[in-house]
Amino acid sequence: MAPSNSEIAGLFDQLAELLDIEGENPFRVRAYHNAARTIRSYPKSLAEMVAAGEDLTELPGIGEAIAKKIETIVRTGRLPQLEQVLKRTPKSLLELLRIEGLGPKRVKTLFYLLKIKTLEDLERAARSGRIRELPGFGLKTEELILNHLQKHALQEKRFLRFEAESVAEAILAHLKGCPGLDRIEVAGSFRRWKETVGDLDILATVRDGGEVMARFLAYEGVEEVLSHGSTRSSVRLKNGLQVDLRVVPTESFGAALQYFTGSKAHNIALRTLAVKQGLKINEYGVFRAGERLAGATEEEVYASLGLPWIAPELREGLGEIEAALENRLPKLIELADLRGDLHCHTDATDGQDALEAMAEAAKALGYEYLAITDHSKRLTVARGLDEQRLRRQMEQIDALNEKLQGIRLLKAIEVDILEDGSLDLPERVLKDLDLTVCSVHYQFHLSAKKQTERILRAMDNPYFNILAHPTGRLINQRQAYEIDLERIMQGARERGCILEINAQPERLDLDGEHCLMAREIGVKLAISTDAHSALGLNLMRYGVAQARRGWLSKDQIVNTYSLSKLRRLLKRTC
DNA sequence: GCCGTTTTCGGCCCGACTGTTTTCAGTCG
Ligand SMILES: Nc1nc2c(ncn2[C@H]2C[C@H](O)[C@@H](COP(=O)(O)OP(=O)(O)OP(=O)(O)O)O2)c(=O)[nH]1
Ligand SMILES: [Mg+2]
Ligand SMILES: [Mg+2]
Ligand SMILES: [Zn+2]
Numbered sequence: 001m002a003p004s005n006s007e008i009a010g011l012f013d014q015l016a017e018l019l020d021i022e023g024e025n026p027f028r029v030r031a032y033h034n035a036a037r038t039i040r041s042y043p044k045s046l047a048e049m050v051a052a053g054e055d056l057t058e059l060p061g062i063g064e065a066i067a068k069k070i071e072t073i074v075r076t077g078r079l080p081q082l083e084q085v086l087k088r089t090p091k092s093l094l095e096l097l098r099i100e101g102l103g104p105k106r107v108k109t110l111f112y113l114l115k116i117k118t119l120e121d122l123e124r125a126a127r128s129g130r131i132r133e134l135p136g137f138g139l140k141t142e143e144l145i146l147n148h149l150q151k152h153a154l155q156e157k158r159f160l161r162f163e164a165e166s167v168a169e170a171i172l173a174h175l176k177g178c179p180g181l182d183r184i185e186v187a188g189s190f191r192r193w194k195e196t197v198g199d200l201d202i203l204a205t206v207r208d209g210g211e212v213m214a215r216f217l218a219y220e221g222v223e224e225v226l227s228h229g230s231t232r233s234s235v236r237l238k239n240g241l242q243v244d245l246r247v248v249p250t251e252s253f254g255a256a257l258q259y260f261t262g263s264k265a266h267n268i269a270l271r272t273l274a275v276k277q278g279l280k281i282n283e284y285g286v287f288r289a290g291e292r293l294a295g296a297t298e299e300e301v302y303a304s305l306g307l308p309w310i311a312p313e314l315r316e317g318l319g320e321i322e323a324a325l326e327n328r329l330p331k332l333i334e335l336a337d338l339r340g341d342l343h344c345h346t347d348a349t350d351g352q353d354a355l356e357a358m359a360e361a362a363k364a365l366g367y368e369y370l371a372i373t374d375h376s377k378r379l380t381v382a383r384g385l386d387e388q389r390l391r392r393q394m395e396q397i398d399a400l401n402e403k404l405q406g407i408r409l410l411k412a413i414e415v416d417i418l419e420d421g422s423l424d425l426p427e428r429v430l431k432d433l434d435l436t437v438c439s440v441h442y443q444f445h446l447s448a449k450k451q452t453e454r455i456l457r458a459m460d461n462p463y464f465n466i467l468a469h470p471t472g473r474l475i476n477q478r479q480a481y482e483i484d485l486e487r488i489m490q491g492a493r494e495r496g497c498i499l500e501i502n503a504q505p506e507r508l509d510l511d512g513e514h515c516l517m518a519r520e521i522g523v524k525l526a527i528s529t530d531a532h533s534a535l536g537l538n539l540m541r542y543g544v545a546q547a548r549r550g551w552l553s554k555d556q557i558v559n560t561y562s563l564s565k566l567r568r569l570l571k572r573t574c
Numbered sequence: 575g576c577c578g579t580t581t582t583c584g585g586c587c588c589g590a591c592t593g594t595t596t597t598c599a600g601t602c603g
Contacts, residue, residue: 027586031575063576101592103601138594188603201603229591232603244603246590259588260603271587276580282588283603 001448002047008073009040012066015082017097018089020104021111034061034317037265039070041318041513043520045486050074060319092118100226101144109134123149157476158196159241161189162505162542167221167241168200174219175202180210182250187260192312193545195475195508199242203260205250216245252284254297259283265317266310273305273321313512313548330551335544337554339562340369341537343414343437343468343500343528348393349374350382352533355393355400355409361534363407369563370537371410372397373437376424378416385413387429394432408563410434414468419443421457423464430463435570437500437528439468440481448482455483456491462573466526467492469502469509477506485514486521493523496572498558501527503543515550524569526558 016032038061039046049056051074056067073079089111096107096119110116113134114125122145125131131142159167168186175184181204185191188201204212213233217225226234226242234244248256259267260283274281279288285295286304294300299309307324311332314320323329345351346358353361355372362370374393375384385393394411401409414437416424423430423438430436438458446454458464470488471480492499499518502509510518510525518525527543529536547557554560558569 025575028575030586034576061576065575101601105600136594136599140593199603227591227602232590234591234603246603262603264587264603268587275587280588284589 002045002051003073003077005042005046006040008046008070009036011073011079011082012036012039012069014091014094015079015085017094017104018082018085018091021093021097021108022085022089023104023108031061032066034265035066037317038062041316041516043513043517046070047074048486060322090117095119096122099145099148101141101148106136106141109136119149157240158198160475160505161193161195161197162539164190164197164200164241167237167239167243168202170221171200171202171216171219171243175204175212175215178210178212178215180206180208181212182207183253185257187246187257188244188262191261192263192315193542193549195505195511195546199244201260202243202245203253203256204245204247205253205256206247207250210247212247213245246283248283250296252295254299254301255281255285255295256283258298258301261312261315263316266315266320269317269321270305273325277305279304311548313545314551316549318516330553332548333544333552333554333557333560335541337557337560338367338527338540338544340367340371340410340559340566341365341529341531341540342371342410342412342435342466342526342559343373343502344370344531344537345374345382345414346372348389349379349384350532355396357534358531358537359400359404359407359409361537363404365537365540367407369408369410369566371412371435371437373412373414376413376415378418378424379441384416384424387425390425390429412436414439416441417455417458419454421454421460423458423461427461427463430461433463434567435465436463437466437468438464440472444472444481446482448484451482452484452487455488459491459495459497464495464497465570465572466498466500466528468500468528468530469504469507470499471509471514473507473509475506475508480509485517489518489521489523493521496569498524498526498569501525501543501546503527503529503539503541503546505539505542508542508546510546510550512546512549515547515552517550519551519556522556524558525552525556528559 012032013036016029020029038059050071056062056070069079093107093111096102114130116122116125126142126146131137132139172184183205185203187203189197190200206212217228221237222235223238224236226236232246236242246260271281279286285292286301294304302309310320310324344358346355347353375382377384377386397409397411411433412435413433417438417440418424471483473480499510527547529539531537558566
């Protein structure tokens with residue numbers, strides 16, 4: 001089985017971290033990390049590119065040496081350089097790196113001077129007081145390590161952005177109205193709309209001193225203060241989430257927001273460009289020979305480098321700065337571009353609200369249309385619809401459409417894809433619908449080849465329109481099933497089928513990286529909430545964000561189309 | 575290890591906080 005891009009990337013990240021511990025040139029270490037990032041998000045399979053004899057040094061951050069290593073990985077499944085390093089430096093040291101306060105230098109010291117390889121070794125050494133004796137360590141560090149080992153398991157996981165959102169709102173509410181406070185924004189991965197966040201990064205600006213920092217530390221949700229200074233503090237909340245607050249003067253708002261939004265790779269790329277232009281960027285502004293040129297707004301910061309403002313969702317260090325320089329940033333899709341939602345449930349199956357309530361909610365959102373897609377009969381736990389019940393719902397929708405003003409309900413179904421690739425309802429009823437959303441809801445453990453063929457076979461059905469949550473993953477809960485997404489996307493494009501960006505915060509399926517692939521292939525997508533209540537229709541912004549992270553414009557998203565244009569697209573048969 | 579209309583060699587982002595240090599290294603953002 002050919003290695004996936006993310007597996008290849010994982011090998012380079014591992015190599016980088018181990019070399020870092022060994023004290024290798026940090027720029028070489030960074031080069032491996034950079035390559036890993038490029039590889040992980042690259043929209044085409046590197047294994048296939050190698051097989052086709054393509055030149056990998058075309059990719060940013062990949063030169064002769066790394067290209068050769070990738071070829072070796074693809075051909076043999078192994079990276080000999082990594083195996084060499086592992087003979088000297090055990091893999092278990094990477095667990096030690098995860099402990100806060102332990103970086104490559106200290107892990108190296110622990111390993112070389114005390115032969116500490118594992119978390120257990122570390123705990124023993126700390127308990128017997130041997131850590132504090134080491135050069136560069138002390139009593140405080142030893143205590144920090146012991147303290148951390150006790151709760152290590154607890155704080156590994158990243159929070160869903162959606163979960164972090166309400167936490168952020170509470171903290172902002174706590175800080176607002178504080179004397180001296182001017183502006184306050186959530187930055188970091190939260191602002192870039194990553195699906196999960198490692199922490200919350202909050203930026204505040206103050207006019208003169210003020211009490212913002214003290215007020216932050218006094219927040220009732222704070223479990224532990226990890227560090228505090230006059231411009232930056234970090235805390236851990238009772239729920240386990242870390243929060244960083246950065247405070248700068250108001251005239252630095254733009255520069256600080258740019259800095260704190262990141263990503264780290266984007267910042268480094270931007271600052272490197274500045275250096276080339278004889279400028280310096282930090283969180284206080286843009287400077288030429290000590291003179292401050294910009295910093296009040298983000299636009300100003302980017303403009304001082306000759307760049308247009310770059311949307312936070314694009315700031316992942318994946319070529320956005322080069323694109324900005326050449327004026328080929330995409331015009332990203334926006335929430336306001338959407339004219340309807342093509343996947344939702346009612347109380348006929350596992351939804352909470354009735355048809356009419358769903359219609360009213362969609363209308364309130366300014367939509368032109370809403371597709372009603374209850375489950376099909378195989379999904380018995382959701383009381384899925386059989387042909388008869390579906391026909392009855394279709395009649396209800398017809399009647400309701402007579403009555404409704406300003407919103408059109410579409411007759412549809414979320415129909416199960418059966419194991420043999422057939423659909424769970426007969427064509428004689430599917431043909432009378434406006435559209436179908438088709439889903440894999442069982443038999444997740446097929447081989448990639450079988451799962452892919454199952455779905456492609458389903459797409460051969462002329463009434464197949466949209467493939468719902470194409471990978472089936474649930475963030476922090478369930479892996480994606482094995483599938484060849486590139487083939488699925490190509491197959492969908494050829495057949496005139498559509499893939500879904502499911503906006504449920506724990507799904508986000510397709511995700512931003514998949515969207516990059518969809519952009520490359522040119523397959524059409526639908527952004528859908530899969531709402532199980534009227535309120536659930538509001539989560540569209542999560543799906544839009546993934547599309548934006550995938551550099552997508554509205555022309556590739558079918559639910560930005562007018563109803564008549566959409567209908568033409570959905571009609572695969574003449 | 576990568577990269578280049580300034581360079582094919584010699585650079586590679588920049589600053590805050592902590593603890594251990596006796597002037598700054600390490601880690602983190
Ligand atoms: N210039 C610069 N900025 C950095 C560096 N590390 C972090 N930052 C900035 C950019 C990050 O987005 C921001 C917040 O740092 P975090 O560690 O919280 O990262 P981020 O929020 O991007 O991801 P996360 O989901 O928290 O893991 O700080 C760095 O090494 N250099
Ligand atoms: Mg963060
Ligand atoms: Mg942070
Ligand atoms: Zn659904």
